[in-house]
Amino acid sequence: MSNEPVVFVIDDDEGARHSLEFLIDVAGLRVRSFASADAFLEARLPLDHACVITDVRMPGMNGVELVTELKRRGASVPVIVITGHADVPLAIQAMRAGVADFIEKPFDDDTILAAIRAAFAAQAGRDEAHVERDRTLARLATLSHREREVMQGLVAGHANKVIAFDLEISARTVEVYRANVMTKMHAKSLSELVRMVTIAELAG
Incomplete structure (x- = not known):
């Protein structure tokens, strides 16, 4: 059919x-x-x-x-x-x-x-909604472990310096990971990234 x-x-x-x-x-x-x-x-x-x-x-x-x-x-x-x-x-x-x-x-x-x-x-x-959820989960799967850690910090509203302190890396390194996350997730803004992560969490 x-x-x-x-x-x-x-x-x-x-x-x-x-x-x-x-x-x-x-x-x-x-x-x-x-x-x-x-x-x-x-x-x-x-x-x-x-x-x-x-x-x-x-x-x-x-x-x-x-x-x-x-x-x-x-x-x-x-x-x-x-x-x-x-x-x-x-x-x-x-x-x-x-x-x-x-x-x-x-x-x-x-x-x-x-x-x-x-x-x-x-x-x-x-x-x-199902298509968007599946697309978001597929993008999340491309993130490295460290990129996921940085993303969780961003979604929690933490500044780069705070994330750097928590992960024991430099603020400059956090910026690099942050850029990678935004690119891989196809997120144009932090609020869009937060929405994507929320969709993924609901799916889980």
């Missing part, structure tokens, strides 16, 4: 499933539907650049159980749960399980399309 966004619709109600499929297709998005959560999971489709819309109450695995299973498998795909009025408590349970949104029936076309677009936008933001 390509990197083009795709929406997976999971609903045991054939009429509702085809109606959603038609709506999403007309909106210009790729769509594929399944009659059950089990059938969807068995297909083992790549979930990058994807969004899942599922009914909360279905025979077999329900929408909440699907969200839990996707999380167990390490899939970060956004899930939108569709719920009947009587299923609102179950939908709230789904929200706690990590769904992107839940929409109560009956819903209008604009509501579901807005939820899909919001889910894709949030996923794009996460993807971008």
Whole structure:
């Protein structure tokens, strides 16, 4: 499958499933539907650049159980749960399980399309953050042990002289290491370096 966004619709109600499929297709998005959560999971489709819309109450695995299973498998795909009025408590349970949104029936076309677009936008933001994190970690890996020590001093807000004293090297040597760190990390300023190190620490 390509990197083009795709929406997976999971609903045991054939009429509702085809109606959603038609709506999403007309909106210009790729769509594929399944009659059950089990059938969807068995297909083992790549979930990058994807969004899942599922009914909360279905025979077999329900929408909440699907969200839990996707999380167990390490899939970060956004899930939108569709719920009947009587299923609102179950939908709230789904929200706690990590769904992107839940929409109560009956819903209008604009509501579901807005939820899909919001889910894709949030996923794009996460993807971008992951790329930046990986790029930062790769740059950190190029630093020598001493360069890392100098960097930690810089990030802690210490002056060159203080870092030099702590590491028992000259202030001039600290300046050389500092320049190396900024170059290898592609940091234009100290604040940018601090942000990069923070991203790396969160990743760890």
